[in-house]
Amino acid sequence: MIPQFLWDHAPAMAVAVPLLAAFVCPLVGKYTATGRKAWVLLAAAATSALALFTAWRVYTLGTWVYVFGATVPALSVPPDSGGIPIRIIFEVDAMSALMQVIVAIVGFSVILYSLSADGKRSGLEAYYTLFLLLIASIVGMVSTGDLFNFFVFFEISGLASAGLIAYRVEAGRAVEAGLKYFVVSTLGGIFMLFVIAILYGQYNALNIAMLAERMQFTVLDKIALVLIIGALATKAGAVPMHFWTPDAYALAPSSVTALLVVASQASLYGLFRFTFTLYHLSLNAATVGWVLILLGVFSMFVGVTMAIPQKDVKRLMAYHAISQTGYMLLGVGTGLAVLGNQGMLDAFGRMAIAGGIFHIINHALYKGLLFLTAGAIIYRVGTRDMNRMGGLGHKMKWTMIFFMIGALAIAGIPPFNGFASKLMIYESVYLFNPVLAIIAMVVSILTLASFVKVFHSIFMGPQLPEYEHVKEVPAPMLLGMGILALLVILFGLFPQQVVDLLITPAANALLDQSGYIASILGGA
Amino acid sequence: MFANLPYLAVATLTVIGLSTVLLKRNLVKVTMGLNILTSAVNLLIIVLGYREGGIAPIYTLAPQTYMVLPTPQALCLTSIVIGVATTALLLSFTMVIYRKYGTVNVDEIRELRE
Numbered sequence: 001m002i003p004q005f006l007w008d009h010a011p012a013m014a015v016a017v018p019l020l021a022a023f024v025c026p027l028v029g030k031y032t033a034t035g036r037k038a039w040v041l042l043a044a045a046a047t048s049a050l051a052l053f054t055a056w057r058v059y060t061l062g063t064w065v066y067v068f069g070a071t072v073p074a075l076s077v078p079p080d081s082g083g084i085p086i087r088i089i090f091e092v093d094a095m096s097a098l099m100q101v102i103v104a105i106v107g108f109s110v111i112l113y114s115l116s117a118d119g120k121r122s123g124l125e126a127y128y129t130l131f132l133l134l135i136a137s138i139v140g141m142v143s144t145g146d147l148f149n150f151f152v153f154f155e156i157s158g159l160a161s162a163g164l165i166a167y168r169v170e171a172g173r174a175v176e177a178g179l180k181y182f183v184v185s186t187l188g189g190i191f192m193l194f195v196i197a198i199l200y201g202q203y204n205a206l207n208i209a210m211l212a213e214r215m216q217f218t219v220l221d222k223i224a225l226v227l228i229i230g231a232l233a234t235k236a237g238a239v240p241m242h243f244w245t246p247d248a249y250a251l252a253p254s255s256v257t258a259l260l261v262v263a264s265q266a267s268l269y270g271l272f273r274f275t276f277t278l279y280h281l282s283l284n285a286a287t288v289g290w291v292l293i294l295l296g297v298f299s300m301f302v303g304v305t306m307a308i309p310q311k312d313v314k315r316l317m318a319y320h321a322i323s324q325t326g327y328m329l330l331g332v333g334t335g336l337a338v339l340g341n342q343g344m345l346d347a348f349g350r351m352a353i354a355g356g357i358f359h360i361i362n363h364a365l366y367k368g369l370l371f372l373t374a375g376a377i378i379y380r381v382g383t384r385d386m387n388r389m390g391g392l393g394h395k396m397k398w399t400m401i402f403f404m405i406g407a408l409a410i411a412g413i414p415p416f417n418g419f420a421s422k423l424m425i426y427e428s429v430y431l432f433n434p435v436l437a438i439i440a441m442v443v444s445i446l447t448l449a450s451f452v453k454v455f456h457s458i459f460m461g462p463q464l465p466e467y468e469h470v471k472e473v474p475a476p477m478l479l480g481m482g483i484l485a486l487l488v489i490l491f492g493l494f495p496q497q498v499v500d501l502l503i504t505p506a507a508n509a510l511l512d513q514s515g516y517i518a519s520i521l522g523g524a
Numbered sequence: 525m526f527a528n529l530p531y532l533a534v535a536t537l538t539v540i541g542l543s544t545v546l547l548k549r550n551l552v553k554v555t556m557g558l559n560i561l562t563s564a565v566n567l568l569i570i571v572l573g574y575r576e577g578g579i580a581p582i583y584t585l586a587p588q589t590y591m592v593l594p595t596p597q598a599l600c601l602t603s604i605v606i607g608v609a610t611t612a613l614l615l616s617f618t619m620v621i622y623r624k625y626g627t628v629n630v631d632e633i634r635e636l637r638e
Binding site: 166172 | 545595596599620633
C-alpha cells in the first residue's frame with residue numbers, strides 16, 4: 001500500500017520536499033496567488049505526512065538510519081571505508097521522531113493559519129519561501145546524525161528565522177529584532193563551527209555516533225562542551241541569554257512566532273542530543289546536569305517575573321515561553337545529573353527526563369496555540385497593547401475559547417496537557433531536590449495569575465465602542481488554532497497513553513547511547 | 525614555533541573578531557567582526573587538515589598518496605558560502621535600519637531597549 005520509495009527514502013524527503021517547494025514557491029506565486037496558497041498548503045501537508053510516516057516507522061521498527069548516496073540507504077559503513085561512516089547520515093531515533101511529530105503538527109496548523117492571517121501582506125513569495133525553509137531546517141536539525149550537517153541546518157534556520165522576524169520591514173523595530181536575533185544566532189553558529197573543528201581535529205570524525213564512541217573527554221572537549229551549551233542554550237532562549245527572545249517573538253508575525261517556538265525547541269533537542277548522546281557518561285554528569293538545572297530555574301523564575309508587568313500581549317507570552325523552557329531544562333537536567341547513578345536514575349531520573357520531553361511537545365502545542373490566538377486578536381483589533389483591548393469575548397467567542405484552553409494548559413491546570421507534564425516534573429524533581437520542585441510550582445502559580453489578568457483585560461468587561469465592527473477571524477485561522485487546541489485537550493485527557501506511546505521510547509532513546517552508536521557502527 | 529604560527533593567527537583573529545562584535549556600536553563594524561570570526565574558524569579548520577609536503581587530494585594521476593585532508597576543505601567551503609549569505613542578510617538589515625533612522629549606531633537606534 002505504501003510505495004517502496006517511501007519505505008526507502010522518507011527521512012531524506014521530509015527535508016527535500018519543503019526545501020524544493022520553498023524555491024518553487026516564488027515561481028508559482030508569480031502567476032497566481034491562489035495557486036501559491038494551494039502550493040504552500042500542499043507542500044506543508046506533504047512534509048507533515050512524510051515526517052509522521054518517518055516517526056511512525058521509527059516507533060514501530062526502531063531507529064532508522066538513512067545514508068545519503070549509498071547503494072543501499074541503510075549501509076552506514078561501506079566495506080571499503082575501513083570501518084568509518086564516511087557519508088552524510090540521517091539517524092532518526094525515537095527522540096528525533098518525537099520532534100518530527102511536533103514539526104509536522106505545528107508546521108501544518110501554522111501554515112493553514114498563516115494563509116488567511118498573512119494573506120493581504122506584500123512580498124508573500126519570499127515569506128513562504130522562508131517559512132518552508134525554516135520547516136525544512138528544523139526537520140533536518142532533528143534527524144541528522146552528522147555534526148557538520150547539524151551546523152548547516154542550524155545556520156539555515158537562523159537565516160530563515162531572521163528573515164521572517166524582520167518580515168514587516170515597514171516597522172523599523174522588526175528589523176532591529178531580526179538583526180539582534182541574527183547576530184546572536186551567527187555567533188552561536190561560529191561557536192558551533194569551533195566545536196566541530198576541535199572535535200574533528202582530535203577524533204577525525206564528524207559523525208555523532210563515531211565521535212561518541214571515540215570521546216575521551218580531554219580539556220579541549222570540555223571547552224567544546226561549554227561552547228556548544230552556550231550556543232544552543234542561547235538559541236533556545238534560556239536565561240541569561242534570553243535577551244533576543246522577547247523582541248523576536250513579539251515583532252515577528254504571529255504565525256512565525258508559533259514556528260519560532262518549535263525552532264527554539266529544535267535547539268533544545270540539539271542540546272540534549274549532544275549532552276546525552278555525544279558526551280554521555282564521559283562527562284561529569286552531575287556538574288553539567290546542575291548547569292542545566294540552574295539555567296532552567298533561572299529561566300523559569302526570571303521569565304515569569306518579567307512577564308507579569310508586560311503590556312504588549314505577545315511580549316508577555318514571549319517571556320512565558322522563556323519560563324516554560326526552564327521546565328524542560330529542569331526536567332532533563334535532573335535526569336542528566338543522576339545519569340551516573342543507576343538507582344537514582346531508575347527511581348526518578350527516567351521520569352524527570354520523560355517529563356521534560358513531554359513538556360517540549362506540550363509546550364509546542366499550547367504555546368503555538370497561544371501565539372496564534374494573540375495573532376488572531378491583533379488581526380482584528382490592530383494593536384498589541386492589552387490596555388487598549390477589552391470586551392472582545394462578546395465578538396470573538398472561538399478565539400476566547402482557544403485562548404482559555406491555551407492559558408489553562410500553560411498554567412498546568414488539569415485536564416489540559418500542561419498539567420500532565422508538569423506533574424511528572426514536580427514528582428520526580430521533588431525526589432531529587434524538594435526546593436527545585438517548590439520553585440517550579442510557584443512559577444506555575446505566577447503563570448496562572450498572569451494569564452488570568454491577561455484573559456480579563458482582553459476578553460472580559462463591557463464591549464468597547466471602538467471594537468463594534470470586530471468579527472470572528474476567518475475559518476482557516478480558526479481551523480489552524482482548532483487542530484492545536486484539540487491536541488492540547490487530547491494530550492491532557494489521555495496522558496498515560498501519550499507517555500507510553502511517544503514519550504517513554506523517546507526518553508529511553510536519549511539515555512541509550514550505545515544503541516545510538518550501534519545502529520551506525522553495527523555490533524558494538 | 526613556525527608550526528604553531530597558524531594557530532597563533534587563529535587566536536589573534538578570534539580575539540579581534542570577538543572584541544569587535546562585543547564592543548563596537550556600529551552595525552557595519554559588527555558585521556565585519558563576525559566576518560573576521562568566521563575567517564578565524566575557517567583558518568583553524570584548514571590548518572587542522574594541512575600536512576606539510578602534502579599535495580592536493582586528487583587521486584587521478586596523483587604522483588604520490590601523501591595528501592592534505594579533503595574533508596576540512598569541504599567544510600570550509602560550506603562555511604564560506606554560509607558566511608556570504610549571513611553577511612548579505614546582516615548588511616541588508618543594516619541598510620533598512622539606516623534608511624529608517626539615518627544612523628547605524630546601535631546606541632542611537634535602540635527602540636527596543638526597555
